Amino acid sequence: MSRVVIIGGGITGLSAVWALRQSPHPPEIVLLEAGERLGGCIYTEHFNGFLMEHGPDVFLARKPEAEQLCKALGLSLQKPNEKQRGAYLRRGRELYPVPEGMSGLVPGRIRPLLRSPLISIQGKLRILAELLIPPKADGADESVADFFSRRFGREAFLNLIEPLLGGLAGGHAQELSVKALLPHIVNIESRYGSILLGMDRTSVQHPTVSLLSLPDGLSSIIHALVAGNEDRICTGHRAKDITRTDTDWKISIEGHASLSATHVILAVPAWSAADIIRTAVQELSELLRQVPYHAGTMVHLAYRRTDLSRPLNGYGHLVAASPGTSVAACTWSGNKLAGRAPDGHLLFRLYLRTTKLTDSAVLAQACAEMHQALGITSDPQFTRVYRFPRALPQYTIGHLERIRKIRQILDSHSGLHLAGNYLDGVGIPDCIRSGTHAAQKILSGKS
Ligand SMILES: Cc1cc2nc3c(=O)[nH]c(=O)nc-3n(C[C@H](O)[C@H](O)[C@H](O)COP(=O)(O)OP(=O)(O)OC[C@H]3O[C@@H](n4cnc5c(N)ncnc54)[C@H](O)[C@@H]3O)c2cc1C
Secondary structure, three states: OOEEEEEOOEHHHHHHHHHHHOOOOOOEEEEEOOOOOOEOOOOEEEEOOEEEEOOOOOEEOOOOHHHHHHHHOOOOOEOOOHHHOOEEEEEOOEEEEOOOOEEOOEEOOHHHHHHOOOOOHHHHHHHHHHHOOOOOOOOOOOEHHHHHHHHHOHHHHHHHHHHHHHHHOOOOOOOEEHHHHOHHHHHHHHHHOOHHHHHHHOOOOOOOOOEEEOOOOOHHHHHHHHOOOHHHEEOOOOEEEEEEOOOOEEEEEOOEEEEEEOEEEEOOOHHHHHHHOOOOOHHHHHHHHOOOEEEEEEEEEEEEHHHOOOOOOOOEEEEOOEOOEOEEEEEEHHHHOOOOOOOOEEEEEEEEOOOOOOHHHHHHHHHHHHHHHHOOOOOOOEEEEEEEEEEEEOOEOOHHHHHHHHHHHHHOOOOEEEOOOOOOOOOHHHHHHHHHHHHHHHHOOOO
16 A cells, blocks of 8 residues: 655644545545644644634635635635735835735726825826836746836835835845746736736725634644544654655655655745755756845734824834834734734734844844834733744745746655645645645646
């Protein structure tokens, strides 16, 4: 009987287990997770009536895989608080509303842009010119910065789109590939000639991006995927490397006996996959190692409601990159999703663009941000600091070509599968699709 070893117990690896187990004749499955906790980036903490998401807090409804999986697992979904919709950009001590109709980074409606105090008259005239600017003819990839500056002008890019990018995807707009990060927007440009026109005419047009979560936090998906599979999952098992034998793959595990498998799914970050296959498929390892990763720190600050003297209406605010602070975004967690803070309390979640600061420096920056943006001067009731040194892959220019080569090499190594957030999207739905796809390929007998 065939055995499938899945390396990595994040949402990708656990989705692969789930998909394999849907078969009427599932293979033997073993999942190896290096840490003691399952879920990888997905990590919900409950404390004294507060619910803190150290990693993701929502997923996109537009991509159906996460919603479908939750329903199949019998989990009820949670919508963000409709009455609190909207986000802000902080400039100095002022919070300016992000214009309505932004779909992620992409301006979708003209009027709110023309009313926004974030952009000058000249900048607004330049935005209107977007309707007339011809699409890029050569089909070559370009950076997110060049794409948006070309279409909407430099001012709209710097004052609006770049700060949104910092809060949503991280990374440097000058390095990120628009074709890899926003393929549907590149298609709209070539099809309609204008993003504003295309957004208006296509189903991509949403008043705002539609988001979903779970009432008990996103770790509920992880717990539901693990339930019933405990005897197939080995935490504290770090895969060291894999090698090809005449018939199988052999997986060496730190401090444990090695395992053999007919199929191996590497559901780990690209840098870890590169380490694991460095001797088996060196050229694949080299390509995987080229995928850059972004580092960031998540901070939670809890306050009493009375510590805030102004009304709080919205999901949070973003901060343009500026000297003296590494804060990129602040989610007003209690406003965005019900059940994040007990009555009479507030919970904020800040994302810093670095992992290099000490805890006290992180907290000093986070508290200074709360003071500047919301006028809060009290000390928080409690805090949490959680670092992600290499969690989010960056889809830089050349990414699509790199992934094409990776897949080409993989085709000649039967039984070896890659899945994860560096391939076809970083979001939770993308990871579920990636893990499921690897499992279905095995079940179909195509590899
Ligand atoms: C701060 C942050 C915020 C995010 N926000 C959102 C959001 O709001 N919405 C959204 O959709 N997405 C969001 N994402 C992205 C999304 O959470 C991730 O892309 C996704 O969870 C990655 O899942 P994964 O299973 O592919 O990888 P991971 O979660 O990285 O899991 C990989 C697992 O493999 C294990 N591992 C690594 N090497 C080995 C080895 N050698 N042997 C055994 N195990 C190993 C690791 O310990 C880890 O548990 C966010 C990500 C971060 C970091």
